[in-house]
Amino acid sequence: MLRLLYRAWKAPAYAARWLERFALFPQQSLNKPIWVHAVSVGETIAAAPLIKSLQQRYPERDIVVTTMTPTGSERVQALFGDSVFHVYAPYDLPSSVKRFLRKIKPEMLIIMETELWPNIVHCTARSGAPVILANARLSERSARGYQRVRFIAQPMLRGLSRIVAQNAADADRFKLAGAEEGRVVVSGSIKFDFSIDSSITTKSHDLKLQWGKNRPVWIAASTHQGEDQPALDAHKKLLKQWPDALLIIVPRHPERFKSVYQLCTRAGYKTAKRSSKDMLDETVQVLLADTMGELMLFYAAADVAFVGGSLIESGGHNPLEPAALKMPVIMGPHIFNFEGICHELSAAGGLKFVGSAELLADRVGEFFEDEPYRQEVGLAANVVVEANRGALDRLLSEIDACMLPKT
Structure with a gap:
C-alpha cells in the first residue's frame, strides 16, 4: 500500500481503481475464460498478436487481460476495447488471488515473459487451470536471484504446466532454477511476430x-x-x-x-x-x-x-x-x-x-x-x-496441448 501511494504521488493514474488490485470488482459472467497477464506496455504489445489469435482460435471463450500498470491498461483498452474483459491483476495476496479466481473462474492462465507471482501460480494451478509462461525469458541476473530463493522459486516453477522459452539459454536457466525439464520448451520470441499498421x-x-x-x-x-x-x-x-x-x-x-x-x-x-x-x-x-x-x-x-x-x-x-x-x-x-x-x-x-x-x-x-x-x-x-517469425504458431500449439477438454 505504501508503494502504491508513492507511485500515485509520482504518477496520478495509479490513484485510480485501487479496489481492482484486491480483486474488488463486480462478479463477472464469462464463458470458459482464458486469462492473459501482461505486466505493462511492452508485454501488452507483445501479447497483442497472441490475444488476437486466441480470439480467432477459441471464439466461444472470453479473454481476460490483466496488467499491473496504468500505461499497460491504456494499451489494452486502445488495442482491444470491449472485446476483452480487462482489470488490474490482483496483488499476490492469497485472499485477493482467491477472490479473483472465484469471480473470473479462468480455465487457463497465460503469463507473459517473467511476471511470476507465487500465490497467483499456486492458486490458479490448484484450481485445476493450466498455467503457461509464454515468451518466457530469464536473465542471468534474475536466475541468480531465483537460486537465492530456490525454496520459493522451485515450487512456483513446478506449478507451471508449460514454460515456453524464447531461446535455449532461457530454457536452461529455468531448468537450473527448478523447473521440470519435460515442461520446458523453446519457441523463439513472439515479439518477432508483430505486424506494422499500414x-x-x-x-x-x-x-x-x-x-x-x-x-x-x-x-x-x-x-x-x-x-x-x-x-x-x-x-x-x-x-x-x-x-x-x-x-x-x-x-x-x-x-x-x-x-x-x-x-x-x-x-x-x-x-x-x-x-x-x-x-x-x-x-x-x-x-x-x-x-x-x-x-x-x-x-x-x-x-x-x-x-x-x-x-x-x-x-x-x-x-x-x-x-x-x-x-x-x-x-x-x-x-x-x-x-x-x-x-x-x-x-x-x-x-x-x-x-x-x-x-x-x-x-x-x-x-x-x-x-x-x-x-x-x-x-x-x-x-x-x-x-525469426513463427514463434507465435509454436506457442499456440503448446497452448492447444494444455487446453482443458471442452465440457
Missing part, C-alpha cells in the same frame, strides 16, 4: 513534411532517467555538423514527460510537444513525444534509433520495432531484458553498441553521413526480424 507510412510521411522532408532525424526511444541528458548532449554535438538535425525523445514513463520537457528547454533547445500539437517546422530541434501509443509512428519518421533503458542498468527495451522498419539500431551496454535478440541483431550487423553520450553522437553521425551504410545496417536488422 497507415504508419502515410502518417510518418506527413510528419516529415511538417519538419522538413530531408532533415536528418534520430530518435531516443523509451528513455529512463539518466538517459535523457546523454541524448541531449549527443544531439548538441550532432548539431555542430548537422545544424538542421532533429531529435525525437520518447520518455518511457508518462510521469516524466514534464521533467524531460524542462530538461530540453533548460538546455536551450527549441522543443515542441506532440501533445500540444506544436508547430513542427524546420526550427524545432527537439520533439518531445509525450503521447501514448505512437512509438512506431516516431520510429517510422526517423532515420536512426537509439533504444533506451540500456545506458542505465534497466535492461533495455525492444529493438525489434525499429529493426522491422529497416532502421539501424543503437543501444547501450545494459541489454539483459533482450540479451539474445540484441546479440543476434549485433552479430548480423543490424545493431551497434555504445557506452556514452559522445559515442552515441559518433554512431548517429556515422549513419547521418553515409546513407548506403545506414541502409545496409537497417536491412541487416530487418533480415533478423523476418528470419
